[in-house]
Amino acid sequence: MQSQYLKVRNQSLLVKLVGISGFMFIFAVLVLPPMYEVLCDLTGLNGKVSLKQFDIGARSGDTAERMITVQFVADVDPKADWAFKPKTRSMKVFIGQTHQTSFFVRNPNREAVITQAIPSVSPAQATLYLKKAQCFCFEQQQLAAGEAKEMGLIFYVDPDIPEHLTTITLAYRLYDITDRMKPSIAETGESEHV
Amino acid sequence: MGDHHKPSGIKRWLLTTNHKDIGSMYLIFSLVMFLIGGVMALVIRAELMFPGLQLVDPNFFNQMTTVHGLVMVFGAVMPAFVGLANWLIPMMIGAPDMALPRMNNWSFWILPFAFTILISSVITSALGGPSAPNFGWTFYAPLSTTYGPASTDFFIFSVHLMGISSIMGAINVIVTIFNLRAPGMTLMKMPLFVWTWLITAYLLIAVMPVLAGAVTMMLTDRHFGTSFFDAAGGGDPVLFQHIFWFFGHPEVYIMILPSFGVVSSILPTFARKPLFGYSSMVYATASIAFLSFVVWAHHMFTVGMPLAGNLFFMYMTMLIAVPTGVKVFNWVATMWKGSMTFEVPMLFSLAFVILFTIGGLSGLMLAITPVDQQYHDTYFVVAHFHYVLVSGAIFGIIAGVYYWLPKWTGVMFNETLAKWHFWSSVITVNILFFPMHFVGLAGMPRRIPDYALQFADFNFLISLGGFGFGLSQLFLVAVVWQACFKRKGKAVTDQVWESAEGLEWTLPSPAPYHSFTTPPLVK
Numbered sequence: 001m002q003s004q005y006l007k008v009r010n011q012s013l014l015v016k017l018v019g020i021s022g023f024m025f026i027f028a029v030l031v032l033p034p035m036y037e038v039l040c041d042l043t044g045l046n047g048k049v050s051l052k053q054f055d056i057g058a059r060s061g062d063t064a065e066r067m068i069t070v071q072f073v074a075d076v077d078p079k080a081d082w083a084f085k086p087k088t089r090s091m092k093v094f095i096g097q098t099h100q101t102s103f104f105v106r107n108p109n110r111e112a113v114i115t116q117a118i119p120s121v122s123p124a125q126a127t128l129y130l131k132k133a134q135c136f137c138f139e140q141q142q143l144a145a146g147e148a149k150e151m152g153l154i155f156y157v158d159p160d161i162p163e164h165l166t167t168i169t170l171a172y173r174l175y176d177i178t179d180r181m182k183p184s185i186a187e188t189g190e191s192e193h194v
Numbered sequence: 195m196g197d198h199h200k201p202s203g204i205k206r207w208l209l210t211t212n213h214k215d216i217g218s219m220y221l222i223f224s225l226v227m228f229l230i231g232g233v234m235a236l237v238i239r240a241e242l243m244f245p246g247l248q249l250v251d252p253n254f255f256n257q258m259t260t261v262h263g264l265v266m267v268f269g270a271v272m273p274a275f276v277g278l279a280n281w282l283i284p285m286m287i288g289a290p291d292m293a294l295p296r297m298n299n300w301s302f303w304i305l306p307f308a309f310t311i312l313i314s315s316v317i318t319s320a321l322g323g324p325s326a327p328n329f330g331w332t333f334y335a336p337l338s339t340t341y342g343p344a345s346t347d348f349f350i351f352s353v354h355l356m357g358i359s360s361i362m363g364a365i366n367v368i369v370t371i372f373n374l375r376a377p378g379m380t381l382m383k384m385p386l387f388v389w390t391w392l393i394t395a396y397l398l399i400a401v402m403p404v405l406a407g408a409v410t411m412m413l414t415d416r417h418f419g420t421s422f423f424d425a426a427g428g429g430d431p432v433l434f435q436h437i438f439w440f441f442g443h444p445e446v447y448i449m450i451l452p453s454f455g456v457v458s459s460i461l462p463t464f465a466r467k468p469l470f471g472y473s474s475m476v477y478a479t480a481s482i483a484f485l486s487f488v489v490w491a492h493h494m495f496t497v498g499m500p501l502a503g504n505l506f507f508m509y510m511t512m513l514i515a516v517p518t519g520v521k522v523f524n525w526v527a528t529m530w531k532g533s534m535t536f537e538v539p540m541l542f543s544l545a546f547v548i549l550f551t552i553g554g555l556s557g558l559m560l561a562i563t564p565v566d567q568q569y570h571d572t573y574f575v576v577a578h579f580h581y582v583l584v585s586g587a588i589f590g591i592i593a594g595v596y597y598w599l600p601k602w603t604g605v606m607f608n609e610t611l612a613k614w615h616f617w618s619s620v621i622t623v624n625i626l627f628f629p630m631h632f633v634g635l636a637g638m639p640r641r642i643p644d645y646a647l648q649f650a651d652f653n654f655l656i657s658l659g660g661f662g663f664g665l666s667q668l669f670l671v672a673v674v675w676q677a678c679f680k681r682k683g684k685a686v687t688d689q690v691w692e693s694a695e696g697l698e699w700t701l702p703s704p705a706p707y708h709s710f711t712t713p714p715l716v717k
Binding site: 006009010013014017018020021022023024025026027028029032033036037040043077116118120122123124125173175176177180 | 293368369373400403404406410411419426430436440498
């Protein structure tokens with residue numbers, strides 16, 4: 001019933017519209033998440049701290065006279081039952097100086113696990129100013145059965161931090177990533193036996 | 195074309211490519227979903243009638259709020275609009291049928307499967323099986339990923355199917371409108387219902403794929419080791435909310451724009467005056483659609499965005515009040531000094547204008563960031579979106595059904611029953627949703643099966659309204675049954691309503707199986 005001309009026009013519009021929806025799907029899955037990641041990295045929007053190491057030598061300017069309270073929070077993956085806690089819950093520190101603290105972790109189980117600590121800073125505005133020179137969160141931690149260990153953290157607070165921020169909280173959650181790392185646990189397991 | 199070559203029995207409906215058959219199936223399907231979703235709402239209201247836990251356990255309550263929302267949004271409102279579009283767009287633009295009839299058949303027949311999958315998990319759960327989806331219709335990660343029940347995968351598949359169905363429906367609408375308009379029917383002569391649907395269709399093809407992307411990422415997070423929304427692997431659950439609402443806010447307008455179109459068709463007929471400000475209506479619709487892409491984070495004022503973000507989304511959201519206000523004032527101006535009569539479609543349209551505006555005003559309150567941080571996740575939000583969706587979108591659909599039903603069936607529906615339907619609905623809908631503003635402002639949280647004692651009286655009243663509103667819809671079922679299946683009522687003229695204008699009223703009543711086999715000339 002439809003003329004040939006109309007059929008061609010219908011199909012070419014159909015192809016374009018399917019193209020738009022295909023593009024939007026790819027945009028949602030492949031473009032939006034990395035875009036969000038980059039945006040948050042640049043602005044510290046979501047309180048997610050970069051897992052990049054900062055060079056202490058390169059820290060800006062002099063020590064400020066100002067002090068700031070840094071609180072530490074530690075918790076674990078709800079599916080796990082490790083003990084994980086900060087050495088001190090709160091420190092009053094000079095801005096611009098490096099400070100050291102540590103976290104204790106113990107794996108009470110009979111299985112070895114690989115864990116990853118994910119840091120988060122609140123308020124999110126402080127994210128960009130809390131810099132870590134050394135952190136256990138830069139790498140995955142292996143915990144043998146029954147193993148307990150102390151994990152170090154060296155950080156400083158950038159002097160550019162806005163004055164109204166007087167307390168910042170650095171929270172770590174320790175996740176079980178053994179399943180994700182299955183192939184590598186097999187490898188390291190073998191090398192330990194040697 | 196003379197012969198109506200159509201198979202009989204079930205095959206007629208399974209294989210049909212006729213826009214009227216498919217439109218009817220969409221509308222009946224959406225009525226069934228409206229009743230199923232309504233029963234779930236009544237379970238919610240029955241549980242909340244008294245403080246304490248009486249009927250269902252909290253997990254089942256959560257499943258009810260979740261699936262009620264999903265069924266109403268994707269099963270009732272959206273298919274009803276596609277049904278109206280199928281019936282009316284070809285008749286309004288002087289076309290013989292939809293442009294892509296086979297795809298039309300496919301996009302409808304996907305839906306029953308999608309909802310069978312979704313609702314089967316609720317039935318299993320009600321019979322004592324494992325939990326149905328219980329994370330709210332917004333399915334935020336990690337509730338739907340790390341903590342989602344096994345049936346979440348059913349839900350994901352069913353959302354994929356719904357998405358494919360509505361994308362195909364939207365594509366069909368766009369191709370029909372662009373390629374099948376009668377000679378002389380320029381874009382700016384199209385009825386407003388066609389215009390609003392054209393814009394809605396573009397919103398659909400832009401954001402339904404984003405929803406499909408969101409559930410796909412959920413699926414890979416759940417089963418294939420990705421961490422889009424999982425902090426353990428470097429993802430972020432807040433990203434889910436951004437992606438969801440990037441879909442979700444345009445979705446809100448998808449669910450209201452066609453109702454705007456319906457009401458803009460009905461008011462001029464019964465006010466016996468042409469629509470005031472036609473072109474400003476078109477531009478307002480387009481502006482609303484455009485703005486809907488830059489306001490999504492107003493659903494997320496409490497996730498801890500920076501001040502600049504909060505302010506941006508607050509101002510953009512308030513800006514939407516301008517084109518929406520243009521529409522409301524145009525409707526009022528259309529009626530101003532008109533010779534109004536109050537037939538049933540007009541009654542529902544008037545209720546729409548008033549009650550939708552109430553919903554819009556509470557929306558404006560929620561747009562203010564510091565205020566929203568108080569109202570977030572309370573019953574105030576529930577009151578707001580039910581005013582715009584029930585007394586907005588659904589009243590618009592019902593008004594449209596009553597307006598065009600005589601054209602579809604050739605007989606006038608039972609006006610007494612329909613008036614009963616209107617008055618019982620409009621009274622109970624306010625008893626149902628208005629007190630929710632008060633309990634919400636006083637701090638009653640949504641999605642919780644129990645509440646503090648001071649909310650008891652209002653909740654009892656709300657539940658009474660809920661049962662009243664639910665039962666009122668049986669009038670609608672009765673009217674539709676009599677008109678469509680019994681063909682009871684007196685025969686109507688081609689024009690049906692005294693001063694109805696538009697190409698659809700030039701066709702005989704009931705509308706012939708094929709609409710315009712030779713295109714009419716539009717002057």
